[in-house]
């Protein structure tokens with residue numbers, strides 16, 4: 001039997017890039033060190049602390065601001081090709097604007113990048129993983145159209161400082177969480193809770209900001225540095241509950257990944273037609289004088305269309321969808337309900353069920369709807385409670401990687417895979433109650449000791465062998481750098 005298994009071991013394509021990801025607020029700590037100023041997540045956790053499950057915050061987090069050398073050591077232990085991390089806007093620009101560049105903040109990221117380059121690890125840098133400068137929020141944040149220039153100016157500073165060494169850029173992480181959650185609900189900063197209004201203003205401005213940034217890089221930096229720029233989309237899969245519900249699930253996709261991917265990757269650009277129609281009709285019926293969906297000008301449609309070299313997919317889970325009669329009072333513009341059956345295998349997070357075939361279907365959807373773009377899976381991972389024996393996480397990674405290989409064999413253009421996360425971190429409103437790390441972090445000790453979980457050893461073997469051995473059992477005694 002073992003021989004049969006060994007013969008069926010699947011290989012990853014040549015040149016495929018393996019990595020792991022983190023985000024600045026979730027790991028760095030040092031929230032006000034060396035000139036850094038307040039962001040919307042500092043503001044939320046300090047002013048509304050118990051909207052976080054354990055009333056915790058990211059003031060210290062995993063203390064990566066001081067422990068970045070250990071982080072790079074972990075990346076070397078795992079043998080990763082790339083490491084995806086994000087920059088804190090106010091660490092670099094304390095006013096939010098380029099009038100004052102904070103040398104200490106720039107130095108921190110230079111130290112981290114240089115340490116990675118020294119060991120041949122490719123930096124994949126996210127400019128914005130949810131930490132808007134608080135002062136910019138007070139001026140409306142992503143709902144203020146001027147944010148498109150604030151963001152583009154920040155991006156230009158970043159390209160000037162780090163562009164010589166960073167070849168993979170992600171402008172923005174998960175617009176859906178920024179706008180729909182942060183502006184349309186209270187589940188992310190700035191907890192504005194203006195669903196159907198502020199989330200759509202945010203969506204428009206964010207896409208324009210992204211496109212301006214893409215064109216700045218393309219015109220001014222790409223000729224000398226030759227890197228690529230994309231965006232990371234929250235990309236969950238919506239499966240029809242039955243054969244009759246194909247249209248409903250399709251609508252859920254358009255209101256999910258489509259809201260942000262369609263304007264960039266679809267041939268015709270712009271928000272999906274179904275979104276434009278539904279929001280416009282509902283707005284009229286509700287007594288608004290114009291559609292709550294803030295529409296793009298033709299010039300903006302053209303500027304946004306094609307403004308990415310690759311699509312970053314943050315994929316975790318799958319939902320079942322069916323058509324439902326949503327009333328005008330419900331403030332929901334899609335006429336679809338989505339849910340996860342209790343029978344689906346769960347994780348430590350209520351929303352995260354393990355459905356690997358959802359990734360296969362998602363990649364197929366992206367290939368068909370967006371003209372087979374280059375895909376980088378920029379996040380995929382599983383939550384547990386603390387503890388080093390994480391067989392559930394191991395099976396999650398194996399099965400999702402297997403589903404990804406199904407898609408690649410069918411011609412999906414997937415160039416890289418990034419595990420979320422390198423280490424345990426501040427999980428937003430879940431605080432430190434759930435863990436996503438390949439490495440466990442001990443948040444009770446001052447030195448935030450990092451210890452590899454069993455999944456770290458298995459992932460390391462996958463990366464080393466460039467293959468998926470379904471029965472490999474690691475020796476978890478010693479982690480080494482090979």
Ligand code: PNW
Pocket residue numbers: 023026173174177234236314316317351379420427428436
């Ligand atoms: C991502 N969902 O957020 C973020 O990019 C990370 O910062 C975060 O730590 C990680 O996933 C785990 O939560 C998501 O509801 C939040 O499907 C919600 C969903 C997906 C991703």
